[in-house]
Amino acid sequence: MIEIPDKQIQLRYHERLKERLSGAMGEVLKTQAGRRLVWMLIEDGKPFADAFTGDSKTYYILGAQKKARELYAILVENEAAYALARKEQREQDEKDRVWLESEKKQYQPKNR
Secondary structure: OOOOOOHHHHHHHHHHHHHHHHHHHHHHOOOHHHHHHHHHHHHHHOOOOOOOOOOOHHHHHHHHHHHHHHHHHHHHHOHHHHHHHHHHHHHHHHHHHHHHHHHHHHHOOOOO
């Protein structure tokens, strides 16, 4: 990122960056893999969880949450991609639940 001392120019520059990011996000959201990646990054950032830990880790969590909320804001701007990403994630969550249940059964001790 470049250093811009003038506040007005800074604001216009950040708007340009936001537009470029939004355009790039539109391209990423065209693919299932891209939607999955964006969804994962948002989930990993836990944008709406409690960040307070009582120590300096709080600042790290707050930074991750800020980035996750920025991604989320861009994602929800594209309503169709957001709806599709949510649908795909719900389907994946169900597949993961089924897989987890089968794994649990496989490793349960047998009664004698």
